[in-house]
Amino acid sequence: MEKEYICIACPIGCHLKLNVTEDGEMMVSGNKCKRGEVYAVEEYSEPKRVVTATCFIGIENLERLPVKSTKPILKDLIPPLLEELYAMKLEPPVKRGQIVIENFRGTGVDLVTSRSAG
Ligand code: SF4
Numbered sequence: 001m002e003k004e005y006i007c008i009a010c011p012i013g014c015h016l017k018l019n020v021t022e023d024g025e026m027m028v029s030g031n032k033c034k035r036g037e038v039y040a041v042e043e044y045s046e047p048k049r050v051v052t053a054t055c056f057i058g059i060e061n062l063e064r065l066p067v068k069s070t071k072p073i074l075k076d077l078i079p080p081l082l083e084e085l086y087a088m089k090l091e092p093p094v095k096r097g098q099i100v101i102e103n104f105r106g107t108g109v110d111l112v113t114s115r116s117a118g
Helices: 034-045 075-087
Strands: 002-006 015-020 026-029 052-059 062-069 099-101 111-113
Touching (some): 026 034, 052 075, 075 099
Antiparallel strands (some): 002 015, 015 026, 052 062, 099 111
16 A cells, blocks of 8 residues: 655655555655654554644633644544533633643643633
8 A cells, every 4th residue: 555645844845655565564755864754654653733723711802712732632532622622611811821631631732722811
């Protein structure tokens, strides 16, 4: 099986090809450095993304406050994470970088506010 990715580990954006043999061996080509190989293997095996979203705060001139994850999180965990974020109501005042969800499902990833409010 062959998969294609664009490496996002630096601005060069190498076009990567990942070949996976029937016994699970992975071969990466198109990368200019080791980080591309790591990226392609991780993107195939356990893709992760940084999450940015908003939480309800409901104060004057600001209905929703931006929040973000402190690290990339497994893509499969993003829908339940967004569900939890969209169900929350923040209590003002909040400071930039304040944790709104700590260690989501034991991943070591926190969700923090991107700005202060209230
Ligand atoms: S493989 Fe290396 S050089 Fe190419 S985009 Fe990724 S980090 Fe940059």
